[in-house]
Structures are given as C-alpha cells and as structure tokens.
Amino acid sequence: MSEPEILVELRGVSREYHLGKTIVPALVDVSLEIERGGFVVISGPSGSGKSTLLNLIGCIDQPSRGSVIFDGKDVATLSDRDLSAFRARRLGFIFQSFNLVPVLTTFENVDYPLRLRNVPTAERRERTGTMLEAVGLKDQVAHRPGELSGGERQRVAIARALVTHPDLVLADEPTANLDSATGEKIVDLMREMRERLGTTFVIATHDPMVAKRAQRRITIRDGRIESDSSMAHDQPEANHHA
C-alpha cells in the first residue's frame, strides 16, 4: 500500500490578533498534515481556533508565524493576485450562512467559479448542470437564493464549491443553520461527493453529528491541537439518510 499523499501541511503555524495593545493568540504553534482525499473534521468549543485554522488552510488568512504548504508550495510566496487565482483553481468554500450571491440564480451561483477560471461556455453549462443534478437541484436552476430553503441553499453552496473540481473544500459550520435532518443530508452529500470526485474535505464544526461522520477528527482547544485521531469507519452513512 502506497503512502498517502499530503495535500496541505502546516508547519509551526501561529496566528495572533491585535485588539488594541492586546495580542490575542488564536492558534499556537500548530503543525499538521492533511492527506489528499481525506474527510477531516476540526472540532472544538467556540473560540478554540477552528475557523482560524480553516482560514489558514484555505489561504484566506496569513499566519503570524510558521508556514502553510499546499501541495508542496509555500502559499506565503504567492502575490495576492496569484493567491486569488490559486484559490479559484484549487479550493472550494462552504459557509455556515451559505453566502450565495443573492442577485444570481441557482445556476448562475454555481456557474460563477467556472467563469472565474474562464471555462468555455458549453463546458460551463454542462458542468454546472451536472453538479446541480448531483445535489438534487436541477429543477431550481432559475431560482434565486431567497426562493430556496436553507437546505437547498447549502446544496447550492456545495455545488458551487465542487463545480471546479477543487483539490480541497473547506466548510465552516456547514450545518449550523440547518435542522438536524437537513444537516445530516448535507454531510452525507459532502461525503458522497468526496467519494465520487475524490475531493478532500476539511470541515470546522462543533456539531457531534458531523464529527461522528469524519474520517479524521482534529480537536482544537485554546489554539492548540488537543487530539488528532482517525476514525474507524470511513464509509459515508448517507445511504441510510438519503
């Protein structure tokens, strides 16, 4: 059996915030590796540093110290323009509040990341249609976010995050604004997409239901990794809830 391929590596990463003259440490000397194709859950109490860790892995924040190595490249060496292109090409994001663009339709929201990558129109249409069908929203393509339920919006967000076939999808509390049944369906959908596309998922949550479905669970407390464990089961339970 071959060694698992490392997608993201954090080396001695610290992140501090300045509140006036007070320095607040959010992450302290964190080192970890995330393997390609993993379904990783970062859990911990509020204020423990989950989102900060997720932001650093997602290259939307810079560490105060240490480095973030993505696929062998230190992202700190990239200019803002290159980093934007890098995120558009290799990362997908799912947010707690879905963060869809309200003036765009379901189709247009999912289509948007492909436009950022200048994918030809015909291919865009095909991939967007396929992805919306995969998340069960092919009948809502013309709806705007305001016309969708919370679960449907999160499905759109998942489709938007995955439509570019990114290496890594980062989800910050993806079930926090959903009822438990819808939340489970969303997590199962993410696991299913990971199975189907081989996409790596890193999810920050304090929802035990999500943590239970993780392949690997990292617990953060006071900005430090408290535990990092691989779970025994790695098979999505989506089939039971779909």
Added chain:
Amino acid sequence: MHDLMLALRNASRNRRRSLVTVFALALCSTGLILFAGYVLATFCGDETRTTSGMGHLQIFRRDFPEKGIGSPAAFAIEDHLELQKTLREDPLLGPMINILTGQLTFSGLANNYEKNTSAAFVGFGVDPDDYAVFSSWNPFGLAKPELLPINELLYKGGPWVADDDLQGGSLGIGLAEVLEIDPPNGPRQATVINDTANPAPVAAPTPAAIPSPSGGEPADSDLPNFDVLESAAAPQTDTSDGRPRIELLCVPVAGAAPNVQSLAVRAARPFENVQLDDRLVLMHIDHASNLLFPGQPTQVNSLRILLNDGENTDAAAARIREILAEKRPELECRTWIELAPFYLQITAYLKVIFLFMLSIIASIVVFTIYNTLSAAIIERTVEIGTLRAMGVNRARIAGLFISEAVFMGIAGGLLGVVLAIVLGISFNQMDILFNPPSTDYYTKVEVLIFRYPMILVFGFVISVVAAVISAIVPSVNASRMAIVDALRHS
C-alpha cells in the same frame, strides 16, 4: 461581461437608494446642462450684439480706435472703394464676406437751439441698407430685444436711417433727453418722430457751411468759420414735417475750421448700452461725410466686415492682413474680439462662475455616489469576502463597484439629458426677461442646448466621470478588505 451583469443587478438590488442616487445625478446633470446653455446663450448674445454693431472685422488706418475720435478726418481711408473691391474679389476672402461696408465715426457737439441745449456726441455715419443687415444679424437665432413686446416702446418705428432721408438720423435716447427732443412717450422710451410712410423732404445742407462741390476751401481754413457758426446759431427746426432739427458741429481735423450740418431727428432709440444712448447720433454716411469732408466724395474712416460665419473670423483676418501688408501697409485689421475686450472679460467672468458651479455640482455627485457605494459595500461586506475567498481578485472586486457607479452615472446622465431637454424647451417658452446691466431694454433669458449638442454630451459625461471618480475610493477600500474580516462581518 458577466461582471457587468452582476454589477447591474447589484445596482438595482436596493432600488430605492439607487433611484434616489440616479435622480440626484440626473438633477446635477440637468443643472449643469441648463447653466451651460444659459452661459452659451450669454456668450452668443454678446457676440451677436457686438458683431451686429461693429462687424467681425474692421479695417482702418493704424491707431484709429485709440486716436481716431480726436481727428476723424485725418484717418480717412484713401481709395476705400478700390480696397473694398479688392477684398470682395479675393478668391479666399470673398466667399467668407456677408457685408463689407464703410463707416464714418466722429465726434462733435450737438445743439438744439429751440431748447438752448447742447451735448457732446459720437456720430456714426452708416450706409442704411448695410446698417439694416448688420442690425438684423442673428446667427444664433436668439430672441432679438427689438422684437420683444416689452421693448416695443423702445424700438417702435424705424428704420433709423434711410436712403431716401439723407438728412434724417436717430439719436440715442439719453442724448435726446439731454437735448430735450420732446419725447411723446416719456423719458427712456423710443421717440418716434418721423412718419416712415411720409418721409421727410431732404433738407438742403446749411448753405454757409458747405463749400462748393468743386472742392473750394472755406474762406479761412486755419480759423473757425464764424459765418458758419453764426448761421448755425439760428433755430433750425424744420416745421414743414414737424421733425425737430439739431445742429451737429464738428472739427474734422484738429485746428481746422469747424463745420456744421443740420440733422432731422427721425427717432430716439436705445443702442447697445447706456453710454452710447447718451452720446450716439446715427446718420446717413453721405450726410456724415458732408459734415467731415464738405464737397468731397463720400469718405470713410473704417471698413466693417460681417462674415457669413463668425467661425471664419481668424482666417479672414489673416487673409486681410496679408492683403493689407502687400497693398495698403498704412492700414490694419482687427477682429471684433480685439476691438471689444469686454467680451473676453465677460466670458472669462462667466466661465469662472460656471467652473465654480461645476465644482459644487461635481462635489454633490461625488458625495452622493460615495455615500451610496459606501452603504452598498457595508451591506455586502460578507459577499465581498465570499467572492474573494472564491478567487475573485482585488481588481475585479473594485471593478464590480466601479461598474455599479458607472451604471448609475449612465442612468443619471441620460435622465439628466432628457430632463434638460424638457426643461430647456419649457424654459425658452416661458419668456423670462431681464434688463442687462447698462442697457435700457429687456432681453430674454434663453438656454442654448440644441444649437450646441455637445453640452448635452458634456452633462452626460460629467455624470459618468464624476460617478467613476467618486467610486474609486470606496471600491479600492472594498477590494482591500481582509477576507476573514469581511466574512466575519455581521
């Protein structure tokens, strides 16, 4: 293209705020266009008044404008008819010329012996037909004061000089007042004395004042002709046609004998300004020439040229100067702007006011758009963070907001142009009148927006440019937001 679509949808997201912004932009644009139209109408009005009085170009002996009034006969243009022929037949210049005419400008003393009054005057000897063309010159289609009903009493009657009334002429109403030419309509109103249907008979020149046509000199050219003065001292009112007569005394050349001619007053009327009203005597050029050059063929001391198109003034002046340099070096040519520096002063003054107003309006536009975009950015902070996380770069984020501003600027500009057209038409039909400084007449306040469509373009462009400029700072600020801070925004 997609970003433009997104910007357009975002601009219409908060419809009420966007509409208020667009309407504010439209009002600013409308205000600018209307004010620019008014300023242009003022420029054009001044140009029309000036050129209808003095022409686009004048030719005279050197220094005539500065010194000629003191010795008008000394500045007579020799062979002026030959020069006129040369200019008219010039292949480059000829087609540009509308009217080329001679004029005698001089000064002297006007006397009304009936009332025992006298006053200094400035005399204009003009060709009546050419004078009529000059007076009706209206290249910009503005409302002429003499055609406004409110000025009816000031301008009724006319023509002011006529070929069939060699000794008739008109006075400025101020001069008529001083000379106590009885005004039937009260002071500062046109005093119509002649009946144009029954022109007055041509009175014979004062016999003692005029040497023989053969060119004989006065009895003693070095001394005042006391016979003439004595003769002129008698009341000269011509009772045969009921028109008052005044005597015009002038000294053609310094030190020479004065000469006197009688003038039958056809009318008193306002001229371009009250200074002229108080001094001007308008008379037939032949009669004026007889006063300055007794017994000689008609002389002129300036040639006045009215062009078909004022835009050709500089080109025509350049050509005339070439011709004069070659054939008549003692003469010079000046443009109406060189002769009437007040025009440049007025235009400079109005330009300053316009720029002041432009800066105020542009400031309003800038702050309106700035305020609207700032509010939109605050509302969409999380969206900005999301787009940035998805890979939208800073320039594109800034471009989104600038595009929104451009859309609002375009909408505001277009609405402003439409409003300006509607209001401009309404404004011009409202017959708003005012009394220009130093004049006796009323003139109509007009806005010229169709003659110069560029001011409509200008109003539109200002709206768009101001919108873009005002969007730069908030857009750049939006693009520089830290992604995590933007995503955390609530």
